[in-house]
């Protein structure tokens with residue numbers, strides 16, 4: 325149909341493609357069982373909102389997502405969006421790491437065309453499975469002019485969130501995806517997007533990160549802050565070759581007496597240290613709970629640890645200068 329937008333659905337697995345033993349199995353099911361053609365066939369309404377084509381890029385539960393998967397996915401998305409006959413892309417994905425893939429693509433896809441990531445909290449075989457309505461909304465959104473230029477979007481549960489800011493907030497309920505405090509971008513209603521705000525940080529067409537010629541990303545790991553803290557994991561990561569460390573600190577990224585000397589030693593070895601917070605909301609202030617200027621550390625601003633890891637990996641593909649990297653954390 326020439327009047328409808330052309331939307332490609334790239335399937336990667338997850339619960340949206342999962343199957344359980346019975347209709348009431350909503351935990352203990354198997355993710356990534358159903359193929360993309362079956363996902364499309366299950367929602368005949370898709371044909372009314374777009375000309376859809378499917379491609380199975382991976383078939384995994386998203387806890388198994390790796391840097392290699394991201395590089396492949398980003399390259400494929402860029403390749404497809406460069407085609408004049410592709411208007412938008414939907415990626416079906418497990419929900420556990422949706423927020424990471426969304427931010428990675430937000431920084432590495434260089435097109436204003438819509439990219440929408442979608443998943444489900446209930447497997448396809450469950451009563452009131454959320455996959456079909458989520459897929460319908462995602463395809464409508466990816467085919468909409470209103471979604472152009474807004475960066476990579478995550479759409480589930482009738483809500484549209486920005487790839488940079490969205491996070492999974494509940495282990496199992498359908499309304500798990502939120503942008504706490506900063507807020508969602510809009511709603512899906514009646515198959516149409518309704519936007520009320522848009523991201524102000526740079527993304528997609530304005531991003532400086534280019535992974536088109538990369539086969540791997542620098543190793544960046546996350547160490548966690550907690551009472552009775554120690555530096556054992558940190559030292560192991562550094563010994564294993566980490567080029568960057570995200571410190572998921574308590575509070576405003578405070579450094580314990582046990583962890584701080586380890587981070588200082590790692591920095592002396594050339595490892596870039598980013599202070600982030602396990603709290604989940606708020607600004608991680610530079611020179612707040614630690615003197616970043618003196619320590620030569622970077623502050624994560626509002627990025628949670630798993631998103632800070634992504635930005636640091638991409639930053640390290642360009643520079644190891646901590647001032648330049650700090651600037652990126654205030655830009656993206």
Ligand SMILES: NC(=O)C[C@H](N)C(=O)O
Nearest residue numbers: 338339385386418419420
């Ligand atoms: N709801 C889900 O999709 C969870 C699943 N473990 C996944 O991320 O693949």
